[in-house]
Amino acid sequence: MPLNIIVCIKQVIDPEIPASQFKIDPGTKRQVQGSHSLVISAYDQNALEVAIQLKEKQGGKVTAISVGAATAATALKSALSMGADEAILVDDPAIAASDQQGIAYVLAKATQKVGTFDLVLTGCVSGDWGDRAVPAFMAEELGIGCVSFVSRIEAKDGQVVLRRVVEDGYELIEAKTPVLASVISDDTNTPRYPKLKDIMAAGKKTIPTWKAADLVLDPDRVGSGAARVAITDVYLPLKESKCEMIKGDTPQEQAANLAARLRELKLI
Amino acid sequence: MTPSREIYWNIPGHIFLYILFFPFLIVFLYGMYRQVRRLLMGQPAGVLDHFWDRLRGFVEHAVLQRRIARDAVSGLLHLSMSWGFAALFIATCLVALQDYFGIPTLYGNFYLYFMSLTVDLFGLAAVAGVGIALVRRYGAKPDRLLKPRLADNYGVLLALFLVILVTGFLIEGLRIAATADPWGHWSPGGWLASLPFVGFGEAQHATLHRLLWWFHAIVAFAFVAYLPYSISLHMLAAPANILLRNRERSGVLQPIDLEKAERFGASTIGQYTWKHLLDLEACTECGRCQQVCPAWTTGKPLTPKGVIIDLRDHLRLVAEGGDSRKMVGDVISHDVLWACTTCGACHQECPVFIEPIPKIVEMRRHLVMEEAEFPETMQQALRSLEERGHPFRGTSATRTDWAKGLGVKTVAGNGRPDILYWVGCAAAFDERNQKVAVSLAKLMQRAGVNFSILGEEERCTGDPARRIGNEYLFQILAGENITTLNRYGIKKIVTSCPHCYNTIKNEYPKLGGSYEIVHHTEMLADLTRQGRLRPERRMDGVASFHDPCYLGRHNGVYDSPRRLLGAIPGLQVKEMGRCRERGFCCGAGGGLMWFEEKIGKRVSWERTEEALALQPQVLASACPFCLIMFEDALKVKGANETTRPLDLAEVIAQSVEGSD
Structure with a gap:
């Protein structure tokens, strides 16, 4: 069965x-890009790879969507060069400062605008904030099921079988489409290296930019005003190390003192 | 009485020779036609520039055979045979000169000294040459001939040679015996051959002589006819290949016009230029390339000779109707393609200027740019190049961390320097090599050199991308660097990386970036000679210098590093067996820095063992990749306490008082 797959990708600072080199702007509480490059968040690339492999096997279409600044077009171009059929950028100042729920809402609206879809794939966690919130919110918005931490997907008898990675192994989950899955890496979904002709063809494709108006967004649900999450502070973890010499005249005495000290610190 | 002999003695019907030759000539011409048609399957190539230089090279290597003579035994046997036959052929032509134009070549002193004595000695040399060749090929059987397989039908060639030579001497001997030639002893070969026939009757002499004469002629003609169908073809293809040789440095790869190209790299044999195809046909299968190949000598499936003859056999099959095998993958396996360090030892060694590296890189280009099928670790390195402009993924350093506290200026803030220090990614991001950058910067500061660095604006030169086969990425990186360098009006560059050196020096000019570039060993040697650096502190012990391929073989810099080591008081310099032009690769070139060697022994271990045999305290190099390889290999060998791998900048810094 051919599958229409939507893959949500995010462009992040390397x-x-x-x-x-990690710097935070004290005003916006966001990481400063400086001279660092922008890349596709790692797990989003795995999601793309899963989607493209499924399309190669089943037929259908892969559409990559990114909500972000104009620079995200480069990320979408590399998605096209890997094998996505179409790419859409959603870029509007009105949605720029949305929180996770806002972004999930925008992505869901964009997904619906694309049309019919069988699968929505995202990375399981983004390379910058690492909230893991968008996939579940997005499934909620779309009113479809959500399976998280999926490494492989197979189409079978009109359904999809998702391999969900859990702590001590994996679960196989059968799901009716449409369904949303957040993807984690394994050795079957290492993002492919694009062929040059595909890079060149991607370079020639135009990527449509959708604005808030194109998606008929509810203005009360996007932007900083709608955000339910406020970042109060972001800082680099402070690493402190102290060195304490254990005293004792003989090795036995030193060992005993060490054990006593560790117990005192409630470490043993 | 004037010394002479009767022309065509005892052969009244000699004019029929030409009629007899005709069918053999047809067979020869047909073979040559097929050969030319095969070459024309290739793409166009311009090769006829710099005619006089080409001719000079032709004389040096096809006529005087300097490269062949580098191996004494095979040099001797080849020179004996080729010059022997050349002399005999010239003599035959001179006879024709007398026959048709009446020029008396068979009279007087010229007859005695040249036509008899000299030519006979050449003929005897040829016999000896054939003898040595037979013993070598079928008795001694050196690995380089035997593996991966012994060439077909050299035996036929040698047998034909022997028959032609021996019958030639017998004919001469019979004539000497029959005519009681008073000058017979001037032809030592013929004279010897005459001895058994002295007692024969006149009729016996005449019959035997006539029979042998025609037999000799037929065998000689058969040899001509056989030539284009056998390994003997090298007698024509090899000199042609020497004349049409690539005159550029061996480390240079040719750019692809990415705007116009319809394909990237070579996936079928006809996608090579006809000159590349001539390379294949010119191969004599001597195996000298194989003997020096770091991949082959450490047990990998790659042998340059194997690549060339496999491609040649494939070419012939394709020309004759087809070969169902794919060139990339079946004829030449991926393991072969990813074993080449592009060290250039095979180019350096080949007596007839065959170039395996571009053939391998063309196939890599196909795999990388068209198939996107290449080792994962290399993919990671290329992705890092795309995303970060350097191949050292996961580094904890920035491009300028090494320079902290040294007062090193960047071009951006300080304008054009006298000389730009091109740091290179390895010296910037690899912890071990950062120390080299520090040593070099301090030495330059001490010597009062006005230098700056590009800092964050520097990108990888693209060397690994290009050699792994991603020409597209190479051209992007090169373009960015050239734009930056030209924007600052940079004229002169010094670098501590031979790979950067080679790329900027030899490959950037074709992309619009021409700069004067020196390697840091050249600069340090100059500064030392001028007295601006004085290595005065004693360093006792033994040091050996490892020639980086892209500094030595590919760019001819051998002396500056040795002058530097020699300038240090107390240091005893010992050469490894494989040094200078014959230096053995460290294993990291050609993008193999980002490849895990799983087959055979590690190239770096092989080289390190060779160095350790000298029990050096210092294993000096002048390349960041070599240094990384030696650091690892010495640890594995448990010798890192006694033998320190150092860059020459570090060695000099230790000896220059107060520079560290």
Whole structure:
């Protein structure tokens, strides 16, 4: 059965920059980009890979959607070069400062505007804030089921079988479509390296930008005014290390003192 | 009485020779036609520039055979045979000169000294050459001939040679015996051959002579006819290949016009240029490339000779109707393609200037850009290049962390310097190599060199991307760098990375970036010679220098590093067996820095063992990749306490008082 798949991708500041380079703007409480590059959040790439593999097997169509600034077009281009058929950018100052629920609402509206869909895939956690909130909110908005931490998806008898990774193994979940899944990495969904002809073809494709008006958004549900979550502070964790010498005349005495000290600190 | 002999003695019907030759000539020409048609399957290539330089190279390597002579035994046997036959052929032509134009070549001193003595000695040399060749090929059987497979039908060639030579001498001997030639002893070969026939009767002499003469002619013609169908083809294809050789440095890869290209790399044999195809046909299967190949010598399936002859056999099958195998994957396996370090040892060694590297890279280009099928670790490196402009994924450093507290200026804030220090990604991001950058910066400061760095504006030169096969990414990175360098009006660059050096020096000019670039060993050697750096502190012990492929073999810088080591008081410099032009790769070139060697022994271990045999305190190099490889290998070998891998900048810094 052909599957129409929506993949939500987010452009983030390269999460692999050295820790010393991580800067937070005290005003906006957001990370400063500086000279660092923008990349697709890692698990979103796994989601894309899962979608493209499914399409290759089942037929259908992959549409990548990103809510973000104009720069996110580059992320969408690389989604196209990997094998997405279409890409849509949702960029409007009115939605810029939305919280997780707001973004989920926008993504859901955009998904509905695309038309029929069987699967909605997202990364299981974003490379910047790491809230893991959008997938569930989005499923709620769309009124469909949500399976989180999925590494593989197979189509079977008009349904989909999702392999959900849990702490000590995995669960196989059968679901009727449409369904939303948040994707986690495993060795079957390593994002493919794009072929040059696909990169070049992606470069020539135009990516439509949808505005708030295009999606007929309820203005009370997006933007900073609608946000239910307010960030009060963001800071780099402080790492402190102290060194304490354990005294004792003989090794036995030192060992005993060490044990006593550890017990005192409630470590053993 | 003037010394002479009767022309065509005892052969009244010699004119029929030409009629006899005709069918053999047809067979020869047909073979050559097929050969040319095969070459024309390839893409166009311009090769006829710099004619006089090409001719000079032709004389040096096809006529004087300098590269062949680098191996004494095979040099001797090849020179004996090729020059022997050349002399005999010239003599035959000179006879024709007398026959048709009446120029008396068979008279007087010229007859005695040249036509008899000299030519005969050449003929004897050829016999000896054939003898040595037979013993070598079928008796001694060196690995380089035997593996991966022994060439077909060299035996036929040698047998034909032997028959032609021996019958030639017998004919001469019979004539000497029959005519009681008073100058017979001037032809030592013929004279020796005459001895058994002295007692024969006149009729016996005449019959035997005539029979052998025609037999000799037929065998010689058969050899001509056989030539285009056998390994003997190298007698024509190899000199042609030397004349049409690539005149660029071996480390240079050719750009693709990405705007116009319809395909990227080569997936079928006809996608190579005809010059590449000529390379395949010119191969004599001598296996010298294989003997020096770091992949082959450490047990990998890659042998440059194997790549060339496999492609050649594939070409011939395709030309004759088809080969169901895919070139990339079946004829040449992926394991072969990802084993090449592009060290250039095979290019350096080949007596007939065959180039395996571009053939391998063309296939890599196909795999990377068209199939996106290549090792995962290399994909990671290329992704990092795309996203961050450097291949060191997961580094905890920034491009300028190493320079903290050193007062190193960036071009952005300080305008154009006398010289730009191109740091390179390895020295910026790899912890071990940051120390090299620090040493070099301090040395330059001490010597009063006015330098700056690009800092965050520097990108990888694109060397690994290009050699892994992603020409597209290479051109993007190169373009960004050239734009930056030109914007600041940079004229002169120094770098501590031979890979950056090679790319900026030899590959950027074709993309619009021409700069004067020196390697830091060249600069430090100059500063030392000028007295601006004085390595005065004693360093006792033994040091050995490992030639980085992209500094030495690919760019000819051998002496500056050695001058630097030699300038340090107390240090005893010992050379490894494989040094200078024959330096052995560390294993990290050609993008293999980002490849896990799973087959055979690690190239870096092989090289490190060779160095350790000298029991050096210092294993000096001048390349960040070599340094990383040696750091690892010495630890594995448990020798990192006794032998320190150092960059030459670090060695000099230790000896220059107060610079660290």
